[in-house]
Amino acid sequence: MAINAPVIIAGAGPVGCTAALRLAQAGIPVALLEGLPDLPETLRASTFHPPSLDMLDELGMAKPLEAQGLVCRKYQYRDRRTGEIAEFDLGHLAEDTRHPYRLQAEQWKYTRLVWNELCEKHAGLAECHFNSSVKGVYQTTDGVEVLVWQNGQEKILRGSFLVAADGADSAVRKAVAIEFEGFTWPEKFLVASTPFPLETKFDRLSLVNYVSDPEEWLVLLRTPSLWRVLIPTDPKIEDDALWLSDRWIQDRLHHMAPHDRDYEIVHRTIYRVHQRVAKTYRRGRVLLAGDSAHINNPLGGMGMNGGIHDAWSLADKLIRVHHGAEAGPLLDLYDRQRRGICVRFVQEHTINNKKLMESKDPDVQKKRQAEFMRAAADPVLSRAFLLKTSMIQSLRDAELIQ
Numbered sequence: 169m170a171i172n173a174p175v176i177i178a179g180a181g182p183v184g185c186t187a188a189l190r191l192a193q194a195g196i197p198v199a200l201l202e203g204l205p206d207l208p209e210t211l212r213a214s215t216f217h218p219p220s221l222d223m224l225d226e227l228g229m230a231k232p233l234e235a236q237g238l239v240c241r242k243y244q245y246r247d248r249r250t251g252e253i254a255e256f257d258l259g260h261l262a263e264d265t266r267h268p269y270r271l272q273a274e275q276w277k278y279t280r281l282v283w284n285e286l287c288e289k290h291a292g293l294a295e296c297h298f299n300s301s302v303k304g305v306y307q308t309t310d311g312v313e314v315l316v317w318q319n320g321q322e323k324i325l326r327g328s329f330l331v332a333a334d335g336a337d338s339a340v341r342k343a344v345a346i347e348f349e350g351f352t353w354p355e356k357f358l359v360a361s362t363p364f365p366l367e368t369k370f371d372r373l374s375l376v377n378y379v380s381d382p383e384e385w386l387v388l389l390r391t392p393s394l395w396r397v398l399i400p401t402d403p404k405i406e407d408d409a410l411w412l413s414d415r416w417i418q419d420r421l422h423h424m425a426p427h428d429r430d431y432e433i434v435h436r437t438i439y440r441v442h443q444r445v446a447k448t449y450r451r452g453r454v455l456l457a458g459d460s461a462h463i464n465n466p467l468g469g470m471g472m473n474g475g476i477h478d479a480w481s482l483a484d485k486l487i488r489v490h491h492g493a494e495a496g497p498l499l500d501l502y503d504r505q506r507r508g509i510c511v512r513f514v515q516e517h518t519i520n521n522k523k524l525m526e527s528k529d530p531d532v533q534k535k536r537q538a539e540f541m542r543a544a545a546d547p548v549l550s551r552a553f554l555l556k557t558s559m560i561q562s563l564r565d566a567e568l569i570q
C-alpha cells in the first residue's frame with residue numbers, strides 16, 4: 169500500500185534530516201518538524217565514518233559536505249607516557265567502502281545542506297517547519313495524529329507514521345511511555361575548542377587522536393577551523409563553573425602542551441555522558457531513531473553515525489512498505505536489527521573504549537597500546553580493527569538479524 173499521508177518526523181538533527189531526505193527522494197511525502205526557530209549550530213559531532221559517507225553519497229550530500237570538511241585518512245592512539253603512536257590507515261578499507269576515510273565536519277553543516285536540499289528540490293513532497301515542537305501523539309488503525317505546538321499555537325497533524333528523531337530528551341519517546349534504560353557516568357566531559365595550531369606542539373599529530381595517560385586521558389579532534397580537546401572532569405567535584413573557568417582549562421591545556429601564553433579558547437562546553445537504550449524502538453506507528461533511541465559516550469564517534477544508520481534502515485523499511493510490503497513485520501525487524509546492534513555492539517564498544525582510556529593501571533595501558541601498535545602495523549589486523557571502529561561490521565551484523 170503506497171504511503172500517501174506524510175511520514176511525520178520530529179526533529180531536524182542529522183537523524184531526522186537523513187530520514188526525511190531518503191524518504192522524499194523515494195517519493196514518500198514527509199513533514200519535518202523542528203522545535204527551534206532555526207537549525208542549531210552547536211558544536212557536537214564532527215566525525216562522519218566511512219559507511220555514513222557511503223549513505224550520504226547516495227543522498228547526494230557527501231561531496232558538498234566534503235567540500236566543507238577535512239578528509240582524515242589516518243588516526244592515532246597515542247600513549248603520552250611512552251610517546252608511542254599507533255596510527256591506523258583507513259586505506260585498508262578500500263575494498264569495503266567507497267569512502268576509506270573519516271570526514272571531519274560539524275554536524276550542523278550536514279543538517280543545513282539537507283534542509284536546503286529538501287526545501288529547494290523536494291518542496292512538493294517535503295514540508296519543513298521551524299518553531300514546531302511535537303508534544304504528543306494519538307495512534308489510529310491507519311495513521312497517527314500528532315499534537316504540535318507550532319508558532320505559538322496548538323495544531324494536529326495527520327500522518328502515516330511518526331519518526332521520533334527529537335534527540336536524547338525525546339518528547340515523543342516519553343509520550344509513548346518507552347523506558348530509556350541504562351546509566352549515567354559520574355563525571356562530565358569538557359570540550360574546549362581553540363584555533364591554535366596544536367599540530368605544531370606534537371610530533372606527527374593526525375586529525376583524530378585518542379591520547380592515553382595514567383593521570384588524564386584526552387581526545388584531540390580537528391575540525392576545519394578549530395582543534396577540539398575533550399577532557400574528563402573529576403567526578404568527585406560537581407562544579408561546572410570550575411570546569412568551565414579559564415584557569416582550569418588553561419591549566420589542562422598547558423599540562424597537555426606547554427605554551428608561553430594562554431591558548432585562545434573560542435568555545436567551551438560541559439556535558440553529562442550516558443549509556444542508555446530505549447526498551448523498544450517501535451510502538452505501533454511510532455519509531456525511534458538516533459539519540460531518542462540510544463545515547464553513549466562520544467569515544468569512537470558512534471552517536472550521530474549510529475543514528476544515521478538507524479535513519480537509513482528505517483527509511484529502507486518504509487520504502488518497502490510504500491511499495492506494498494506489510495508494515496508490521498518490517499518495522500519489528502527495524503527494532504530487532506537496530507536495537508540489537510546498539511545493545512550488542514555500540515554500547516559495549518563505547519563502554520570498553522572509555523574504560524580502557526581511563527585506566528590508571530600502567531600494565532593495562534601498556535598492554536592496550538602494544539595491541540594497537542601490533543594491529544596498526546599489520547594490514548590484516550588493521551582491516552579487522554577498522555571494520556569494527558568504522559561501524560561497517562555493525563551494519564553487516566545488523567543485516568544478518570532476521
Ligand SMILES: Cc1cc2nc3c(=O)[nH]c(=O)nc-3n(C[C@H](O)[C@H](O)[C@H](O)COP(=O)(O)OP(=O)(O)OC[C@H]3O[C@@H](n4cnc5c(N)ncnc54)[C@H](O)[C@@H]3O)c2cc1C
Nearest residue numbers: 179181182183203212213214302335458459469471472473
Ligand atoms: C559535545 C558532543 C560531541 C559529540 N561528538 C560526536 C562525534 O564525534 N561523533 C558522533 O557520531 N556523535 C557525537 N556526538 C553525539 C551526536 O551529537 C548525537 O548523537 C547526534 O546529534 C544525534 O542526532 P539526532 O538527530 O538523533 O539528535 P539531535 O542532534 O539532538 O537533534 C534533535 C533535533 O530535534 C529537535 N527537537 C527536540 N525536541 C523536539 C520536539 N519535541 N519536536 C520537534 N523538534 C524537536 C532539536 O532542536 C534538534 O534539532 C556528540 C555529542 C556531543 C554533545
